[in-house]
Amino acid sequence: MAHERDDLHSKPEGLPVCLPSSAKDESGSISIFALFMVFIMLMVGGIGADLMRHEMERTRIQAIADRAVLAAADLDQTLSPEQVARDYFAKSGMPSFVSSVTVDEGLNYRRVRLDATSTMKTQFMDYLGQESLTVPALAEAEEKVAKVEISMVLDISGSMRHNSKMDRLHDAAGEFIDTVLVPENQDLISISVIPYTAQVNAGPEIFDELNINQLHTYSHCVDFEITDFDETALSLTEPYEHMQHFDTGYSWNGSRSIDSISNPGCPKRSFEEIAAFSQNATWLKNRINQFRPRANTAIHLGMKWGVAMLDPSFQSITTELTGIDAAFQSRPASYTDVETLKTIILMTDGENVTTYRINPAVYANYNHRRHWSIYPLNWYLNNYVRSRDRDLWKDVRYTPSQADSMLQSICDAAKAKHIVIWSIGFEVGDHGANVMRNCASSPSHFFRVEGVEITDAFNAIARQINQLRLTL
Numbered sequence: 001m002a003h004e005r006d007d008l009h010s011k012p013e014g015l016p017v018c019l020p021s022s023a024k025d026e027s028g029s030i031s032i033f034a035l036f037m038v039f040i041m042l043m044v045g046g047i048g049a050d051l052m053r054h055e056m057e058r059t060r061i062q063a064i065a066d067r068a069v070l071a072a073a074d075l076d077q078t079l080s081p082e083q084v085a086r087d088y089f090a091k092s093g094m095p096s097f098v099s100s101v102t103v104d105e106g107l108n109y110r111r112v113r114l115d116a117t118s119t120m121k122t123q124f125m126d127y128l129g130q131e132s133l134t135v136p137a138l139a140e141a142e143e144k145v146a147k148v149e150i151s152m153v154l155d156i157s158g159s160m161r162h163n164s165k166m167d168r169l170h171d172a173a174g175e176f177i178d179t180v181l182v183p184e185n186q187d188l189i190s191i192s193v194i195p196y197t198a199q200v201n202a203g204p205e206i207f208d209e210l211n212i213n214q215l216h217t218y219s220h221c222v223d224f225e226i227t228d229f230d231e232t233a234l235s236l237t238e239p240y241e242h243m244q245h246f247d248t249g250y251s252w253n254g255s256r257s258i259d260s261i262s263n264p265g266c267p268k269r270s271f272e273e274i275a276a277f278s279q280n281a282t283w284l285k286n287r288i289n290q291f292r293p294r295a296n297t298a299i300h301l302g303m304k305w306g307v308a309m310l311d312p313s314f315q316s317i318t319t320e321l322t323g324i325d326a327a328f329q330s331r332p333a334s335y336t337d338v339e340t341l342k343t344i345i346l347m348t349d350g351e352n353v354t355t356y357r358i359n360p361a362v363y364a365n366y367n368h369r370r371h372w373s374i375y376p377l378n379w380y381l382n383n384y385v386r387s388r389d390r391d392l393w394k395d396v397r398y399t400p401s402q403a404d405s406m407l408q409s410i411c412d413a414a415k416a417k418h419i420v421i422w423s424i425g426f427e428v429g430d431h432g433a434n435v436m437r438n439c440a441s442s443p444s445h446f447f448r449v450e451g452v453e454i455t456d457a458f459n460a461i462a463r464q465i466n467q468l469r470l471t472l
Contacts, residue, residue: 050122057120057135064092065114065139072112073141081112109144147340148189151306155348156195161293172455174285179462181281187327192309193275196302197295198265198355199243203273209317211239216369218245221266229406232413233313244358249376263294277328297350300407307414310342335417343420351432352403356394404435411439422461426454
């Protein structure tokens with residue numbers, strides 16, 4: 001019987017087996033989901049590819065737009081700015097891309113704005129209903145010759161006689177002046193030239209406006225105190241010292257004429273005086289071309305004057321100077337005048353050296369001053385004074401390190417007033433290069449040059465002053 005019961009409970013052959021629901025076969029639905037995910041990934045990748053193509057096309061059109069407005073805004077080109085801008089796109093095979101060109105120009109500026117648009121067909125996004133994408137480009141450029149006040153502080157020390165350096169300075173400064181003082185800049189850009197050696201000759205007109213006890217009539221140089229280099233301005237009330245007029249040299253040609261003194265510490269000839277606020281290119285170049293090498297190097301004194309002539313306090317002196325163009329009578333402008341750029345070009349071929357002054361005890365009266373205007377100091381001491389006493393006749397005014405420190409002080413004071421400083425080290429050593437680099441507004445504002453490269457430096461600075469700048 002037991003065997004029969006087992007037969008009764010056994011599965012008849014040919015009948016299906018009923019399995020639990022959890023064991024159902026879902027392989028078909030998984031395949032559909034996988035296909036759907038693959039499709040989604042392909043579409044996402046395709047959208048990315050369309051967007052990448054869009055960005056590449058936008059970059060290409062933007063680059064053409066940037067070049068087009070830069071060329072169109074150039075004040076030197078005489079064609080229609082709109083014509084120039086559209087021509088860039090035409091030559092690139094995209095004449096229809098330009099939507100509009102807007103030109104705004106005046107006496108001293110030109111501003112060009114260009115809108116460009118293209119349409120790019122999509123390759124994947126069209127499956128989502130986006131058949132094309134708009135590719136825009138917008139560019140604006142401006143060339144603006146704002147009011148500019150320039151101080152050219154130029155080294156005319158004795159070392160400039162070597163390697164034709166003075167001749168190269170003449171050429172480089174002349175090219176700079178011709179590049180900056182062009183007709184379209186009339187009444188906008190003024191140049192002051194400050195030649196320096198061991199001193200700077202301010203000239204009688206500027207000299208007379210300061211509070212100085214005049215000691216002689218041979219030359220018009222001012223001795224400053226160390227603290228004066230912390231300030232950009234000259235004081236109209238502070239008593240300044242009149243620089244002694246003498247030559248530190250060791251040789252003498254025997255003449256008793258005042259003009260026999262070949263290299264006085266203070267340059268005395270009229271063309272060696274400061275030239276203030278001029279836009280007369282011919283006059284400035286003729287003046288610079290007369291510069292001849294002489295005496296030692298005191299870069300800090302040249303820089304002090306270059307900065308002072310950009311300080312608004314100098315304006316009261318400007319009004320008293322003869323020969324200043326009416327357009328420049330109110331210069332220097334205020335530091336807050338956003339329309340005016342103040343900049344200095346400081347050039348040297350060496351570095352600061354020890355500078356001397358005669359002991360005041362032997363520079364105390366007219367006869368003393370007359371004597372030292374004839375006889376070079378060291379020549380006289382070597383011939384007429386015992387060696388052990390020679391140091392009693394002269395004093396050190398500035399050591400090289402003191403002069404470097406004063407130079408850095410006046411450079412820092414100028415930069416604090418947002419005066420742009422360009423410096424040129426012309427065949428200088430490493431120390432001189434470091435001093436000039438530290439004075440400049442930034443390392444990129446410093447040029448270390450050899451030979452004819454000085455012209456390239458001046459030209460680069462001129463281009464920066466007349467620079468084009470993208471505003472968008």
